[in-house]
Amino acid sequence: MVQQARSGDQWNLKLSQQLSIQAEQESTALMQELNAYLVSQEEPDQLSWKWGLNEKFTVKTSYEAMASGPFIESCNAKVWQLKAPLRILIFGWLAIKERILTTDNLTRKGWELPNICYLCRKEAESVRHLFHACEFTSLLRREITVKMPELSSCQLFQRGSFRAVILFSKHTKVRHMQLAFCFILWKERCRRLFQDKRKNVEAVGDEICQEYTSWNTLRREE
Known part of the structure; x- marks a missing residue:
């Protein structure tokens, strides 16, 4: 699926429905973010857990994430403390x-x-x-x-x-x-x-x- 969504070094995501002006702006911003990342077809995909130490999942960090409320806050936010x-x-x-x-x-x-x-x-x-x-x-x-x-x-x-x-x-x-x-x-x-x-x-x-x-x-x- 990822390979089909890319054309060379660029993402080629075509949406079937017409977007509002705000949604179009958000889509453009998203594409700019995605195009900053290089995707290698030779390396296997990897999973990461952004709320845990070293991006690895643990039951403890899962409970901490759920306890933070409806808006789950990344552990990176601790820098603001x-x-x-x-x-x-x-x-x-x-x-x-x-x-x-x-x-x-x-x-x-x-x-x-x-x-x-x-x-x-x-x-x-x-x-x-x-x-x-x-x-x-x-x-x-x-x-x-x-x-x-x-x-x-x-x-x-x-x-x-x-x-x-x-x-x-x-x-x-x-x-x-x-x-x-x-x-x-x-x-x-x-x-x-x-x-x-x-x-x-x-x-x-x-x-x-x-x-x-x-x-x-x-x-x-x-």
Whole structure:
């Protein structure tokens, strides 16, 4: 069915009935969203559960979803519970949905760019590479645990998925630190790309700690 609905790299969905102006606009917006995703006929389909950790179904998350009321809220919405500036919460929301404009996402939208990580200069850039596997990110994570020894024993911050840490860590300070970590890491990536300037691991670590500390000040003022 999917193969029949696609023509080359575009979706070709033909509706039998005439749409209203509003429905036509919504249909156009939907097509734009769908065309941003590449479909490989060589890979098998996969199921995902958006209300659970790592997109895997569990009975517990199923009950939690049903208990949330008639409008089931994605677990991603937990990012809005954090006490951080709005612009950074918006960034966090986009990051955990893997919608920030990394090179691979821009390529899907039709941009012709060399797909290289601007931090390590060794591998292709994606959200998961940037916040998980990048060599610079690993060094920076170690730097933060040196600057903030209370995080040195938190394995979730050191090795866990950045998404899982932000959404599900039981320690609020760890959730805030991971969000600050990702935001400043992205800021350094953009600094290198657009300004041709760079900071070393120690300087970026200082910037993360300053950002995190400023949020603590905001929370105390509230």
